Amino acid sequence: MAKESKLLESFLVTFLATIYCFSLSLCCPQYQKEALLQYKSMVFPSNSTDVLGDLDSWTSTTDCCEWGRVTCGSGTASKQVTALDLSVIIRDGVLILTSDILTPIFQLQTLVSLDISHCDIQGEIPGTGFANLTQLAYLDLSANSFSGSIPGELFSLTNLEYIDLSGNTLGGPLNPKLSSLRKLEQFFLDHNKFSGPIPSSLFSLTGLTALDLGTNSFSMEIPYGISNLSNLTYLRLNNNRFHGGISPLQKLANLETLDLGNNDLSGEIPAGLFNFSSLRHLNLGGNKLILRNPSIAPKSMFGRLSLRSCNISGKFPTWLVNQTSLSLLDLSDNNLIGTYPHWLSDLQLATMILSDNKLRGSLPSTLFQSQNLRTLVLSGNSFSGRLPDSIGNATELTVLMLSDNKFSGLVPESISNLSNLFLLDLSVNRFSGNFPVLAAWLAYIGLAQNKFHGTLPQDLRNQNNLYYLDLHDNNFTGKIPALHSSPLRVLNLRNNSLEGQLDNLPNSGFLQILDLSNNYFSGKIPASLRTFSWIVGTPVALVDVIRAYLENKDIKSPGFDVIWKSFMQKFPGQNVAIYSFLDLSRNQLSGEIPESLGSLKNLKLLNMSYNKLTGRIPSTFGNLTSLESLDLSHNTLTGEIPRTFGQLLQLSDLDLSNNKLRGRIPTGPQMDRLNNQSFYANNSGLCGIQILVSCDGKPSPPKPEIEVGGEIWFSWEMAGITFPMAFLSTIVVLYIAGYFQIEQPKRPRVYVRQFI
Ligand SMILES: *[C@@H]1O[C@H](CO)[C@@H](O)[C@H](O)[C@H]1NC(C)=O
Ligand SMILES: *[C@@H]1O[C@H](CO)[C@@H](O)[C@H](O)[C@H]1NC(C)=O
Ligand SMILES: *[C@@H]1O[C@H](CO)[C@@H](O)[C@H](O)[C@H]1NC(C)=O
Ligand SMILES: *[C@@H]1O[C@H](CO)[C@@H](O)[C@H](O)[C@H]1NC(C)=O
Ligand SMILES: *[C@@H]1O[C@H](CO)[C@@H](O)[C@H](O)[C@H]1NC(C)=O
Numbered sequence: 001m002a003k004e005s006k007l008l009e010s011f012l013v014t015f016l017a018t019i020y021c022f023s024l025s026l027c028c029p030q031y032q033k034e035a036l037l038q039y040k041s042m043v044f045p046s047n048s049t050d051v052l053g054d055l056d057s058w059t060s061t062t063d064c065c066e067w068g069r070v071t072c073g074s075g076t077a078s079k080q081v082t083a084l085d086l087s088v089i090i091r092d093g094v095l096i097l098t099s100d101i102l103t104p105i106f107q108l109q110t111l112v113s114l115d116i117s118h119c120d121i122q123g124e125i126p127g128t129g130f131a132n133l134t135q136l137a138y139l140d141l142s143a144n145s146f147s148g149s150i151p152g153e154l155f156s157l158t159n160l161e162y163i164d165l166s167g168n169t170l171g172g173p174l175n176p177k178l179s180s181l182r183k184l185e186q187f188f189l190d191h192n193k194f195s196g197p198i199p200s201s202l203f204s205l206t207g208l209t210a211l212d213l214g215t216n217s218f219s220m221e222i223p224y225g226i227s228n229l230s231n232l233t234y235l236r237l238n239n240n241r242f243h244g245g246i247s248p249l250q251k252l253a254n255l256e257t258l259d260l261g262n263n264d265l266s267g268e269i270p271a272g273l274f275n276f277s278s279l280r281h282l283n284l285g286g287n288k289l290i291l292r293n294p295s296i297a298p299k300s301m302f303g304r305l306s307l308r309s310c311n312i313s314g315k316f317p318t319w320l321v322n323q324t325s326l327s328l329l330d331l332s333d334n335n336l337i338g339t340y341p342h343w344l345s346d347l348q349l350a351t352m353i354l355s356d357n358k359l360r361g362s363l364p365s366t367l368f369q370s371q372n373l374r375t376l377v378l379s380g381n382s383f384s385g386r387l388p389d390s391i392g393n394a395t396e397l398t399v400l401m402l403s404d405n406k407f408s409g410l411v412p413e414s415i416s417n418l419s420n421l422f423l424l425d426l427s428v429n430r431f432s433g434n435f436p437v438l439a440a441w442l443a444y445i446g447l448a449q450n451k452f453h454g455t456l457p458q459d460l461r462n463q464n465n466l467y468y469l470d471l472h473d474n475n476f477t478g479k480i481p482a483l484h485s486s487p488l489r490v491l492n493l494r495n496n497s498l499e500g501q502l503d504n505l506p507n508s509g510f511l512q513i514l515d516l517s518n519n520y521f522s523g524k525i526p527a528s529l530r531t532f533s534w535i536v537g538t539p540v541a542l543v544d545v546i547r548a549y550l551e552n553k554d555i556k557s558p559g560f561d562v563i564w565k566s567f568m569q570k571f572p573g574q575n576v577a578i579y580s581f582l583d584l585s586r587n588q589l590s591g592e593i594p595e596s597l598g599s600l601k602n603l604k605l606l607n608m609s610y611n612k613l614t615g616r617i618p619s620t621f622g623n624l625t626s627l628e629s630l631d632l633s634h635n636t637l638t639g640e641i642p643r644t645f646g647q648l649l650q651l652s653d654l655d656l657s658n659n660k661l662r663g664r665i666p667t668g669p670q671m672d673r674l675n676n677q678s679f680y681a682n683n684s685g686l687c688g689i690q691i692l693v694s695c696d697g698k699p700s701p702p703k704p705e706i707e708v709g710g711e712i713w714f715s716w717e718m719a720g721i722t723f724p725m726a727f728l729s730t731i732v733v734l735y736i737a738g739y740f741q742i743e744q745p746k747r748p749r750v751y752v753r754q755f756i
């Protein structure tokens with residue numbers, strides 16, 4: 001009985017609601033409801049297995065003004081949809097959303113506010129559709145994959161006050177028609193591919209309070225016209241190619257945030273900039289600007305301040321002592337002298353970056369008393385002495401970079417208390433003692449070029465996030481701990497006194513740089529090395545955070561040392577994702593080279609010289625089509641050089657000398673050019689055109705078949721290009737590193753205005 005009356009009741013409610021809606025027009029119009037239902041069915045096709053989340057409430061029997069993410073205007077008889085929040089709709093990744101899915105939305109001409117951010121929609125922004133939304137005041141299309149240029153139709157939406165197009169791949173020059181958006185107050189275009197100059201018409205939009213053009217390729221001098229935008233409180237032009245002086249900015253006295261980081265700006269920093277009383281976040285780093293008189297105290301109370309590479313010389317600016325609101329200070333890459341100022345510890349900074357100066361002396365123990373300190377970067381100075389025992393008190397530390405100083409003695413045991421630490425770089429110092437005991441979630445451990453000794457800790461295998469381990473040039477002894485399942489990308493143990501067989505190496509496929517040279521490793525080269533770097537180039541979520549950290553232009557990334565074409569070179573950490581190097585040289589390795597190594601298609605460098613390898617060079621080496629440098633010299637290899645070497649079209653550096661090779665040196669487009677006699681010296685009878693030794697009487701091998709136009713995984717030229725960094729991981733890492741992350745001005749989540 002109760003059940004039946006419940007049913008009846010719910011039927012009546014629905015029935016009455018329907019009558020009420022239609023006769024009195026108190027629900028959203030049918031065409032709007034249908035348009036929204038159509039959108040839902042496009043994002044979640046009927047066969048999709050996604051959880052609908054908030055869109056659950058979108059059903060044909062209810063009033064769409066009652067749905068989640070939908071807001072209707074109020075106060076007038078006709079309820080109409082005025083605001084729609086479609087941001088961050090989580091779906092499984094199978095369906096690729098293209099901008100076609102927005103088609104139903106364009107029926108809703110009554111929209112005032114539309115948020116489609118974080119939906120990963122691809123394709124061009126549909127101009128003709130948007131032209132329909134003439135009431136639009138608030139538009140957020142950020143963090144999608146929109147490409148092409150901004151369609152001209154968008155500039156006809158003259159009610160727009162807020163536009164966010166950041167985090168897409170939009171490009172081209174900015175359209176001067178932008179100036180028709182007379183009501184525009186906040187405009188975010190950062191993290192796109194815009195280039196060329198900013199059209200001067202932009203500077204007629206005097207109502208602008210926030211403008212973000214950061215992380216694009218804009219290129220021009222900062223124009224004087226920008227001083228018209230005197231209501232600006234938020235201006236970011238960082239990570240572009242702006243050049244020339246910055247004095248046009250002196251008139252923008254209402255600025256609270258000014259980010260000019262990583263451009264080519266030059267000249268003196270105008271004193272006027274320091275007189276802005278509301279300026280809280282200032283980033284001038286990564287330019288060629290000059291702070292002529294660093295002793296003049298600014299009027300501003302900064303929250304974040306970067307004067308990186310601003311030509312500041314002499315002692316620490318003492319006015320900093322009064323900057324009690326400061327959370328980030330970056331004075332790196334200047335000419336600061338003297339010792340670490342004690343009062344700096346009192347500021348309770350979250351991020352302190354003083355690298356690449358001329359600071360000296362020991363660190364005061366007060367430095368580590370702070371519970372706020374998250375990032376400390378002091379690399380490239382002349383700091384000395386022992387690290388204070390108090391280091392373990394800075395329990396919030398995530399990044400500690402002290403490389404390239406003169407620190408000595410034991411690493412304090414208390415460092416094991418730093419349970420949030422994920423990047424530790426102590427390399428190029430005079431630290432001694434055993435491998436420090438560390439908490440278990442480090443992603444990056446750099447201890448290279450110190451005087452550490454003793455065995456490597458067995459619990460390294462518990463470092464489940466370890467991505468980078470560089471211990472080269474120390475005196476570690478004993479065997480490599482079991483690292484089979486380790487996600488390591490870089491393992492550099494060069495020039496230690498390690499021994500034993502190579503059966504403990506990570507075989508998860510992530511490893512891209514393996515340098516074991518100059519040790520006492522013995523036994524056979526394990527066939528399992530075939531999994532080496534097979535994941536190269538594939539972004540792996542696990543390491544995105546650290547990769548993004550290394551790619552962050554605001555912090556000089558710790559590079560890594562590799563012997564490349566016979567010279568020790570420092571490679572920027574930025575490019576770690578595209579290298580694949582294997583160096584086993586100067587060990588006691590014996591036996592034959594496993595055929596399976598021929599599967600290392602991505603390998604750029606292979607050095608097995610100065611070992612005791614015997615047998616033939618595997619013919620599978622012809623499959624190492626990315627290989628540029630191959631050194632097998634100083635072994636006891638016998639037989640002929642495989643004909644398949646003719647397929648090595650990238651090879652430019654070869655050393656097969658000091659073996660027992662004989663027979664004809666293979667020919668091929670690239671092999672023919674490798675004609676330096678010393679590459680082949682001290683063998684047992686090699687001949688060929690490369691060394692001008694006739695092979696008369698010896699059988700001439702047929703020319704190898706060269707795979708023309710075969711796909712080369714990546715070309716070396718790409719090494720100079722940093723990988724585009726995923727927008728989201730940038731945010732994650734900025735959070736972790738606490739770097740120049742500035743909150744954007746408050747954006748209204750749902751922007752509701754009376755629609756009449
Ligand atoms: C759903 O159906 C469409 C077309 O009918 C198809 O392309 C798609 O692969 C299907 N998706 C799933 C998850 O089955
Ligand atoms: C514009 O809105 C009208 C009325 O809702 C609709 O009929 C038309 O299809 C829309 N145009 C576009 C391009 O979506
Ligand atoms: C600038 O801001 C002031 C104060 O908020 C306001 O009165 C003025 O109208 C604004 N200027 C423009 C051009 O919008
Ligand atoms: C090996 O490391 C030591 C320091 O441990 C250094 O003095 C030496 O020069 C290094 N040798 C080579 C060949 O790099
Ligand atoms: C290979 O390693 C040896 C010893 O570490 C080094 O001397 C040599 O230059 C390296 N070969 C190449 C081609 O880099």
Ligand SMILES: *[C@@H]1O[C@H](CO)[C@@H](O)[C@H](O)[C@H]1NC(C)=O
Nearest residue numbers: 657658677678679680681682
């Ligand atoms: C060849 O061997 C001789 C004698 O051991 C040595 O002096 C010479 O340097 C070697 N040549 C090359 C190119 O390694």
